[in-house]
Amino acid sequence: MANEQVLIADALKSLGYLLVDIEREGRGLLRVTIENIDFERPIDITDCEKVSRHLNYSLPVDNVNYERLEVSSPGLDRPVKTVADHIRFAGLEANVKLRVAHAGRKNYVGVLQGLISGDADSIDAKLGLLLKNADGSEAMFEFTLAEVDKTRLVPVVDFKGRKS
Structure with a gap:
């Protein structure tokens, strides 16, 4: 392939x-x-x-x-496949599904933070996802592309200004 x-x-x-x-x-x-x-x-x-x-x-x-x-086309729930994609879409909300569970879960929803550490060309580059906890606090989840099964942007549909 x-x-x-x-x-x-x-x-x-x-x-x-x-x-x-x-x-x-x-x-x-x-x-x-x-x-x-x-x-x-x-x-x-x-x-x-x-x-x-x-x-x-x-x-x-x-x-x-x-x-x-x-x-x-990639659609509204566009796949995020590369480190460059994670950098490009930093600040947008995404669903990240891991290959293997981390802390008892595989699925995370948060705001992409792009490259956290390492070289963008490295397989060990650390990417970030800002998570919002139930109490309103935030936590940074760090991962590598090798750990990810798939990442997709959360669709944003803006109907402001639309007349019904």
């Missing part, structure tokens, strides 16, 4: 997109999640169509096996 990830990431970069995630599902589904290189413009259906057309031609040439291809 690492090789296909590099192939897909390179193909996307040539089109002006970044790879957010790759998932393999049942019955040969290959799901590719993309975002724009500049992060400013959200992904729309024309972006997905453009990438889908390109990958439908390039992946068979590169011997990447799949039966169905799905290209999509």
Whole structure:
């Protein structure tokens, strides 16, 4: 999968997109999640169509096996996959699910704090999640990417100004 990830990431970069995630599902589904290189413009259906057309031609040439291809935007509950993502989304609320329970639990919800210690390129880089306790106090939870099963942003929907 690492090789296909590099192939897909390179193909996307040539089109002006970044790879957010790759998932393999049942019955040969290959799901590719993309975002724009500049992060400013959200992904729309024309972006997905453009990438889908390109990958439908390039992946068979590169011997990447799949039966169905799905290209999509990261969505409101965007996955946070890398140290760079944790730094970029610092200050936003996220759900962090650990591979192995820590202090008796695997799921944490808090505000991402980005890189706490170490080098951003290191596998041992410590990331932070600011947790709010039941009594209103705050606690810092530190973790590495190796400890994480998945992290997703908590969706924020703002309907202010909307007329009913």
